[in-house]
Amino acid sequence: MARLFMKGCEAIAEAAVRAGCRFFAGYPITPQNEIPEYFARRMPEVGGTFLQGESEVASISMVYGAASAGTRSMTSSSSPGISLKSEGISYCASARIPMVYCNVSRGGPGVGSIQPAQMDYFQATKASGNGGFRMMVFAPSTVQEAVDMTYKAFDYADRDRNPVLILADGVIGTMMEPVVLPEMKSDEEIAAIKESKRKWACVGHPLDYANRSWIQPGQWSTKLQQEENEKAAALYESWEKDIQVEHYRTEDAQVVIASYGISARIARSAVDLLRKEGKKVGMIRPITVSPFPYKAFDALDYGRVKAILDVEMSIPAQFVEDVKTGVKERCPIRTCLCSGGNIMSREKIVNAVNSILEGM
Amino acid sequence: MEKIYTRTKTIQENKVSGYCPGCMHGTVMKLIGEVLEEMNLVDRTLCCLGIGCCGLQMDYIAYDNITSPHGRACAVATGVKRSNPDTFVFTYQGDGDFASIGLAESISAANRGENLSVIFINNGIYGMTGGQMAPTTLVGMKATTAPKGRNPQEHGYPMHMCEILNQLEAPVFLARTSCNNPANVNKTKKYIRKAFQNQLDGKGFSMVEVVTSCPTNWGMDALSALDFLEEKMLAEFPLGVLRDR
Numbered sequence: 098m099a100r101l102f103m104k105g106c107e108a109i110a111e112a113a114v115r116a117g118c119r120f121f122a123g124y125p126i127t128p129q130n131e132i133p134e135y136f137a138r139r140m141p142e143v144g145g146t147f148l149q150g151e152s153e154v155a156s157i158s159m160v161y162g163a164a165s166a167g168t169r170s171m172t173s174s175s176s177p178g179i180s181l182k183s184e185g186i187s188y189c190a191s192a193r194i195p196m197v198y199c200n201v202s203r204g205g206p207g208v209g210s211i212q213p214a215q216m217d218y219f220q221a222t223k224a225s226g227n228g229g230f231r232m233m234v235f236a237p238s239t240v241q242e243a244v245d246m247t248y249k250a251f252d253y254a255d256r257d258r259n260p261v262l263i264l265a266d267g268v269i270g271t272m273m274e275p276v277v278l279p280e281m282k283s284d285e286e287i288a289a290i291k292e293s294k295r296k297w298a299c300v301g302h303p304l305d306y307a308n309r310s311w312i313q314p315g316q317w318s319t320k321l322q323q324e325e326n327e328k329a330a331a332l333y334e335s336w337e338k339d340i341q342v343e344h345y346r347t348e349d350a351q352v353v354i355a356s357y358g359i360s361a362r363i364a365r366s367a368v369d370l371l372r373k374e375g376k377k378v379g380m381i382r383p384i385t386v387s388p389f390p391y392k393a394f395d396a397l398d399y400g401r402v403k404a405i406l407d408v409e410m411s412i413p414a415q416f417v418e419d420v421k422t423g424v425k426e427r428c429p430i431r432t433c434l435c436s437g438g439n440i441m442s443r444e445k446i447v448n449a450v451n452s453i454l455e456g457m
Numbered sequence: 458m459e460k461i462y463t464r465t466k467t468i469q470e471n472k473v474s475g476y477c478p479g480c481m482h483g484t485v486m487k488l489i490g491e492v493l494e495e496m497n498l499v500d501r502t503l504c505c506l507g508i509g510c511c512g513l514q515m516d517y518i519a520y521d522n523i524t525s526p527h528g529r530a531c532a533v534a535t536g537v538k539r540s541n542p543d544t545f546v547f548t549y550q551g552d553g554d555f556a557s558i559g560l561a562e563s564i565s566a567a568n569r570g571e572n573l574s575v576i577f578i579n580n581g582i583y584g585m586t587g588g589q590m591a592p593t594t595l596v597g598m599k600a601t602t603a604p605k606g607r608n609p610q611e612h613g614y615p616m617h618m619c620e621i622l623n624q625l626e627a628p629v630f631l632a633r634t635s636c637n638n639p640a641n642v643n644k645t646k647k648y649i650r651k652a653f654q655n656q657l658d659g660k661g662f663s664m665v666e667v668v669t670s671c672p673t674n675w676g677m678d679a680l681s682a683l684d685f686l687e688e689k690m691l692a693e694f695p696l697g698v699l700r701d702r
Contacts, residue, residue: 120540159536163539301502310522311515311522
């Protein structure tokens with residue numbers, strides 16, 4: 098397959114189109130504007146719909162509507178915009194509506210900064226809206242990964258009838274890299290996917306109470322509401338099989354970096370540099386940050402590992418809380434952090450690892 | 458004997474309405490159902506319900522429906538209609554939903570000329586949450602959040618959605634009606650039919666505002682509420698067709 102040189106945001110949008118996404122609604126916010134702009138050009142070519150909503154709130158509601166009607170649908174935004182979408186995301190999760198959204202995250206809190214950051218970790222993995230729902234959350238560290246994850250995300254969303262989040266950041270969204278794009282789904286395949294949802298999709302049904310489509314983001318009956326919560330909890334439990342994690346040069350490591358997304362990309366080059374100097378450093382990189390690969394930390398030999406180094410672009414650190422749960426106090430955890438739109442540097446990571454090794 | 462009237466099949470049998478005595482939601486729901494049946498639309502219809510008493514009918518109607526986030530019905534309907542043009546889509550929203558929290562979604566959908574039909578129920582008060590002030594509450598009218606009555610210096614004046622939307626270029630049909638007497642009930646049905654036909658004809662955004670009563674939260678019995686509606690509400694919200702293109 099041909100390799101193309103593409104910007105992250107545009108590659109994500111094209112991957113969605115190839116996965117059969119035929120509805121996108123979004124609202125401008127930096128640094129993700131190239132996603133809606135790409136869809137605006139691309140959707141008419143494939144018979145899909147692009148809409149610039151009047152707000153993030155409206156855009157996610159449009160996606161809730163289109164996805165409830167069985168169309169593979171997507172929205173995207175960046176940090177403060179994702180907060181606004183949390184209403185509709187929670188509705189989709191509650192009504193079990195499959196949709197995909199992407200957070201090209203930036204500095205926070207509040208309006209924060211428009212530069213890249215990883216400050217939405219808790220929001221992405223723990224509480225993306227009211228009501229305690231969960232989602233599968235993929236954290237790409239390259240443009241290629243962002244493409245592959247976006248393409249697959251629609252399958253996970255349809256399989257589970259649940260939202261799926263691509264947790265990118267301003268670096269992934271705005272940098273250009275070579276990518277191999279996935280296969281374009283045919284019109285027939287896309288129609289078949291949509292048809293498979295007809296039974297529950299709100300597109301009109303013969304007058305028959307039992308068979309009408311009733312998209313319910315809540316229940317009047319507390320008994321039924323609890324039952325829905327229990328069904329959702331069982332779904333979340335079933336994701337153990339879907340956990341993806343990368344162990345990078347951890348076999349004999351004395352210091353193990355824990356990192357994800359763009360920070361992990363930078364940490365990887367720090368590991369390579371330190372390895373050339375003969376230093377025993379490795380990395381555990383969650384690819385799915387929800388479900389989180391806690392058990393990956395059980396594979397380490399804590400007789401040898403002197404410390405875990407949490408590397409993330411968030412102050413205060415957030416990802417570290419999941420790392421702590423995985424490590425279970427079997428060794429010390431140090432942090433290497435930046436935030437506010439400042440990008441992690443290899444030197445900073447190298448220095449942090451060296452200071453651990455020197456203290457041993 | 459010839460049967461000249463029958464109950465609409467679009468409302469489930471064996472269901473007891475949760476609407477209060479004197480509330481007109483049931484009347485409008487019935488009219489919508491009759492029009493859907495008469496126009497042979499039932500099996501391709503989706504109702505996007507708002508939040509509030511307007512949403513109670515999710516449990517009574519027999520056709521497809523989706524509960525929209527509060528105020529977002531026009532955006533949800535936009536998503537469904539754009540991705541499924543063959544589905545007949547209408548929203549059913551109260552004044553808090555359509556004119557307060559959903560103001561941006563309502564005006565923006567109207568301004569885009571979305572090919573939708575909107576049924577907007579204006580009773581000047583929040584019903585389900587228990588009588589709080591609405592954007593359409595009359596000056597001087599008491600609400601739990603305006604215990605001394607709506608005061609223009611503090612709360613501004615009632616909003617007139619038909620007139621506001623009439624400033625926009627795109628909408629094709631804007632009408633205000635009521636269900637206070639048989640003549641107006643018939644007129645309401647006629648306007649609903651018109652709004653629905655416009656969507657079938659691909660003409661764009663149509664809105665029917667129905668001025669109704671809320672005896673419970675107005676603190677009146679059903680008959681007094683009807684008097685209040687005719688004397689006060691209709692004086693503030695004059696009935697008629699504002700636009701028909």
